[in-house]
Amino acid sequence: MSHRPRRYRALPVEESFNDADDEESLEEAARSHALETHDGLGGGSWLGRFSPKAIKERVAFFQPQEKRSPLERDLVRRLDIFLMTFGCISQVIKYLDQTNISSAYVSGMKEDLNLNGDELNYFTTYFSISYCLMLIPSQIIMTYVRPSYWLPGLEIGWGFVTAMIALVQNANQVYFLRVLLGLFESSAWPGMMTLFMYWYTPTELAKRMGFYHSCQAVGSMISGALQVAILETLDGSLGLRGWRWLFVINGIITLLVGLAGYFMLPDYPNAPNPRAVWLTPEHVSMAAERLTRHGRADSKRITWASAKRTATMWITYAIPLLYIATVLAPYGYNYFNLFLASLREADGSPTWTTEQVNAIPIAGGAINVVCVWVWAILSDLLQTRWTLLVAQAVIGLVPCIIMSAWTAYPDRTPLSAAYASYFMTYLSLGTAPLVMSWLADLLPRDSEARTLIVGYSIASVYAVLSWSQVLIWPASQAPYYKYAWQISVVIWLLVIVMSWSLKLVEHRFLG
Secondary structure: OOOOOOOOOOOOHHOOOHHHHHEEEEEEEHHHHHHHHOOOOOOOHHHOOOHHHHHHOOOOHOOOOOOOOHHHHHHHHHHHHHHHHHHHHHHHHHHHHHHHHHHHHHHHHHHHOOOOOOHHHHHHHHHHHHHHHHHHHHHHOOOOHHHHHHHHHHHHHHHHHHHHHHOOOOOHHHHHHHHHHHHHOOHHHHHHHHHHHHEEEEEHHHHHHHHHHHHHHHHHHHHHHHHHHHHHHHOOOOHOHHHHHHHHHHHHHHHHHHHHHHHHHHEEEEEEEEOOEEEEEEEHHHHHHHHHHHOOOOOOOOOOOHHHHHHHHOHHHHHHHHHHHHHHHHHHHHHHHHHHOEEEEOOOOOOOOOHHHHHHHHHHHHHHHHHHHHHHHHHHHHOOHHHHHHHHHHHHHHHHHHHHHHHOOOOOOOHHHHHHHHHHHHOOOOHHHHHHHHHHHHOOHHHHHHHHHHHHHHHHHHHHHHHHHHHOOOOOOOOOOOOHHHHHHHHHHHHHHHHHHHHHEEEHHOO
């Protein structure tokens, strides 16, 4: 097996370091780490990389525990207890606040507000536009303002906005509040992903990102379950319909979680949160040592010069394009409840009750959680990102092809195939942690570029979603979308091509 250090000669990160000695030491650390990990994520022969011996030497899970000092193990444990716990709970709440609009729509909101067109799509459009506009400024602000102030403060803001949706009387009021919600929520996912890159090492990162990302599915599951419970217990209480209570309860929970963030977020290793009493000076020193050991730079403020430098990097465009494709390809799973609500018996009565329409997708969310964990663990275990992205794309093609046939020929395609396809779509929702982990692997020493590219990626997704889901997945066409599933087939094929191409480019520039 070749033991070549990975050289980042085509990624112009040198300008981000003001101290030549710091740059030299970081490059030496990166070289040493590459030797220790057998050329990181891509070097050596294919068979050699996946041999039991190579895996055991490369993966922290199989290394003897004494290779990590008690202090380092304690640091990781505390990060998992505080940073990960806050991030995961916040992500559950964030996705709960995002998706409860769909649960409310099929639980009485449509009728109460006289929503008879594509208003549900426009609720997402207005949210996506504001989310997109605020995301990159938020990433920049987070390099000037402590994350322990910025992220919890915005979470408290969106808690208030979520609760206010319970008072709406028409679609225009929902549009306005969804704009505010997008502004407040824009920082949460990219902000946490950015923090993870500073505190976790390459063999720890994908698992944590995967666990965090899976909380989206948990939020979706809770949204459906919570709506069922509210409809059965609170519908009509204090004169409020059940769907309105959903927003009230979500808002209260969000406020409480936001307050906890002031004490649970550690900020950055070079500027730790003074209110995080769980993080001692010894832990901070260990965190800085881990960054150096793995050739990773600590946080720096994003300047105009670093933004211009980032704009010249090929990876600035490759990662966002790949991320957009992996989000859009399986997007049909978001409309599983509309599919269920549209089904009718022979006498015209609904096949599923409102409670069942909210409850059945919970099973899909459970599949999503498990699969995200599996994909992320395999990524760290095998130290590969691109192969698992291709694997998910291949799996994702199957339900999209089946649904293309079902929507075009519903009389000749079994309904059971449609049910199975919706559930299969959840198998391929573990791409985001792999893409972001790949970004961290490609740019270990340029923290400014990493922060910006995370923002570019998420902002680009929401920019595309702001118009594409209205055109591709209009609620008025549900469940017989004209072109949606066929477009998903094309996008999955693009994911395969882009993943393979990016890996080739990675070898070209890191070889």
